[in-house]
Amino acid sequence: MTTYVDKGARPTGGRFLSFDHLTFWVSNAKQAASYYVTRLGFQPLAYRGLETGSRKTAAHVVRQDRVVFVFESTYETEENDISSSVAVHGDAVKDVAFEVEDLDHIVEHAKAKGAVILRDIWEERDDFGIVRMAKLKTYAKNTHTLVDRSKYRGKFLPGFLVSPEDPLIEHLPQGKLNFIDHVVSNMPDGDMEDTALWYERMLQFHRFWSVDDKQVFTEYSALKSIVMSNWEETVKVPINEPAKGKKKSQIQEYVEYHGGAGVQHIALNTKDIIGSIKNLKSRGVEFLSIPSTYYDIIREKLAASPVKVNESIDTLQDLNILIDYDDDGYLLQIFTKNMQDKPTLFLEVIQRNNHNGFGAGNFKSLFEAIEADQHKRGNL
Template structure:
């Protein structure tokens, strides 16, 4: 496991600040939005569709604290791009949007560095102001929309109206209290992780933050390599994974096979109190990976000789199947959902950090074994 301290030169042509929102392309946006609200604790924020004069795409926007998801579907067969995307990939994340300062010089720098501009800068406006955006291509069919919103005071983006649905029972469910997007993980085909990492460093002026190789992260059957890239301020993290050769098919390769290309494997959402969050999410019916009790027995023994002290009740962590990773500076707590659609592709993570900026490398083996158990039931191990 390696941490990197070299950040390179501070960008002077525009700045990427933080995650703005994630856009999912799905078969039924209304149902998908309601699923995330019911099971993950989001609330409907705003909407764009037939009722607002948009005739081709429907967008349901949901929010939880600083986390914004946009669920989109096509309204007719004319949208060939969305139709082909769904056939190839199934439901998943299409776009990872970044909030930026000074979009125009930033997009020119990206162009100069060889980045592919999918959509040139454009402006949308309404009575609340205007927003400037541009879209660039990243790995697979995934894109990054760059959003400059300094002149806008609306809920989300121009021309969105109030949410189409606001069921009262949402208010009766226990609050999940998830705070912000901690990181977004992209799976890459074998031998593509480094070229993609290099792309982020060259085109978006990101830098390496953390990495592990297959000697550190493996089970009896499978292994992975991972590089995490981040912006200059290190306010957003983008882990990039690739499979490594093993006796059987790794969960990274299973993802590639079913998604059809590189794509977003999971989204990590930060919590200030992971025990309360997971208790609430379980009451909401969310399913998580199962971790064996032997993991906690081993963990308790190791922690006896560690300088790091876990504040949370270990018995409660074991009951909820929350994983612990630590070093001499601090620790993190994390837990992973099962896949959130029929294809074994996208899942989500809940994470809490206590002075620990890693990504759970100490838990990768246990996580892989839990995923391999699910792979076995699918006949894909």
């Protein structure tokens, strides 16, 4: 594991504040949004469709605290960008949007470095103000939308109606998910470094953290990963690629089923991971199982560590929550099973206690758990 101390000079202008929202292209936006509401505790936020004058696509927006997901599908019967994408990738993240300051400077810098600007800066407005946006091409066919909300006070974006509340919400326990911690992308073998360089050159991100196949491996598979971050380190984008092993890694399985590079998982930060996982399990969310021997080893190691975990290890074991730590703090994390039939996208729930890593100490246990599921699917 390598942590990069030197971030370089602060960018001269333009600031990335946070993840703004993630847009999924799906076959049925209404049902996909409903799944995240009923299973994960999101709330309906906004809607755009035939009733709002959108004749080609429908979009349903859901929110949980500062996490905003948009599910978009097509009305058209002829082949189009959304239907073609869903046919190849299945339901998948198409766009990762960032909230920014000084949009003009960020776009001008990206242009000067040779970025593909799919849509130059444009404005949308309604009674709640003005939103300015631009859209950039990133790896494969994925995009990043840059959003300036400084002059907007609406619920989401102009052109959307506020959604009615779902009556199920008051009868189900809260998801307790607070914000997007990081968004992980998988690359075909050999593409990771070029993608990392794209973030450095176009967005002025820096290398925050990395591991290679000498540090993250099991008997069967391995990976390499570079985490890219904005200067303030409020937006983190890990980039993975497979490494050679005896059998097919989960990264290679993703690339084959997704049909190329794409978002593999979304990490959602919580202040109360025990309460969150208990509630999500009661709503039917399925998580990976961890062998009991993992917790025997953790108990031994923590006994000699200066870090004291506040949560009960017995409770963490009952819930299959993983623990990673250093001399200054620790993190707790857990991973869902795949969110759809294709073994591609899944979610992570993470709680940080003075620890900014990504669970490198857990990668082996996590890989083994994923490999167990891969074996069931006949893909290991």
